[in-house]
Amino acid sequence: MNLKQLKNSLFLAPMRGVNCAAFRVMSKEYGCDVTSTPMIITDDLISDSSKVISRLNLNKTEKPVSIQLIGNKNGAESVSLIEDHADIIDINLGCPDKKFLGLKYGSYLLSNLPMMEKFVSSIVGASNKPVTAKIRLGFNDNNSLIVSKKLEDLGVNAITVHGRTTKQGYTGVSDINAIKKVKENVNIPIIANGDVFKPGNAKSLLEKTGCNGVMIGRGVMGNPFLFSEVKYLLENGKNTTKSVDKKTDAIKFTKYYEKYDYNVSFTEYRQHIMWFSKNLLNAAIIKDRILRVKTFEKVNEIINSDIFR
Ligand SMILES: Cc1cc2nc3c(=O)[nH]c(=O)nc-3n(C[C@H](O)[C@H](O)[C@H](O)COP(=O)(O)O)c2cc1C
Structure with a gap:
């Protein structure tokens, strides 16, 4: 998959406990361009790869699919186990869950750049598939410009930015301006993420940030038809009159x-x-x-x- 060609592309956000195969297939059917698995813990993959992979129920209908890894070691080994199944390998650098922060996974790595660098480069170095990273703006404070430049230098092919810090959790609003600054700071595609609940949210996020795509999470839970509404608005400049029962x-x-x-x-x-x-x-x-x-x-x-x- 050539990420350089991304334009107004619609991504399903990786979501643990949500992105089963049925949901990914439905999202695709409603116009999502790239689906995603929930995060997979690299240590779980190493200890029992066939169990972890079989639980994903990957299938042709949902392609292209991004498989997301979370961890801080075993990057290269994980890639070798998963890459034949993936169109994109995504690295989770944004998870704010306390359990994962305690393990030094997810957005913890935004506060420990040497550790982030080691993990990311092990994945990039081993992968024959495009590698993306998904970040929050920073851990306590916004360090997204440093992080995004570093990820670009490490050979990451695209970055998704959720416009909140780890400390913020889901409070406040996703900072559109901060996402725009990341987009202006690097030469790789940027996918904007955060607070898309209506078609107009996606359109304005793309227009205001100049990003190459938009990723939707909570807005499509129980409503994957939102992908279809967003696509229609982006292609026709007006809202669709169709609705779904x-x-x-x-x-x-x-x-x-x-x-x-x-x-x-x-x-x-x-x-x-x-x-x-x-x-x-x-x-x-x-x-x-x-x-x-x-x-x-x-x-x-x-x-x-x-x-x-
Ligand atoms: C139930 C749930 C599970 C999530 N699981 C993951 C995950 O596995 N990996 C990840 O990178 N982000 C995960 N996220 C974060 C979303 O991918 C997304 O970045 C966040 O919800 C902001 O986007 P939204 O405003 O469109 O929901 C999860 C979010 C929710 C609500």
Whole structure:
């Protein structure tokens, strides 16, 4: 995949507990250009690669797919185990989860540049596939210009920037201006990330930053149709009048989950169906009923009942 050609490209954000194969396939179908797996811990990959890879349920329909690695060692070995399955290898330098920070993974590396350099160069050096990195603006303070330049020098092919620091978590707003500065600071493609919940958010993020693509996370949970709305707006300059029926989407998701994710957990499936029902008239009743059931069949009964509207 040639990342230099990215223009107004739509990326599915890597999301742990969300990006099962069914969700990636649906995102692709609705216009997402590059899907992503959730992060994979390099140590897990080394200790049991076939288990880790089989749980991803990678399939041709979702391609091109980015596989994201998180860790601080075993970079080259991880690449050798995963690269045949990936169109892009992404490095997680943005995770703010305390457990991972404690292990010195994710956005911890934004505060330890020698360690970041070692991990990133081990991956870049071993990979025959394009390598991208996903960063926050910094750990406590914004050091994204230093980090992005360093990543470019290390041979990373593109960078995704979420416009918040680790310290911020999800508070405040994603800083569009800071993302723009990163874009102006390097010569590799930049993908803007943060707070896209409506088609107009994506358009203005692209226009204001000059970035090559936009990555969407929370906005597509239970609403992968947002990709289609964004694509339409970017191509036609106006909003689409089409809408999607959430019941139809929940049924389609179920069909895909049965097809691709048969070996993944029931609770993950059930959670997706709750996201699909979030803004429905009977959302509270649906949630209450779904939380009481324990089988795919029972969730299906709820989706197909009159309550699911
Ligand atoms: C449930 C959830 C899981 C996430 N898992 C990951 C992950 O595995 N790797 C990663 O780099 N970021 C992860 N993120 C962060 C998102 O990729 C994204 O950067 C962040 O949510 C900001 O984008 P948004 O405003 O479009 O949601 C996760 C976010 C959420 C909400």
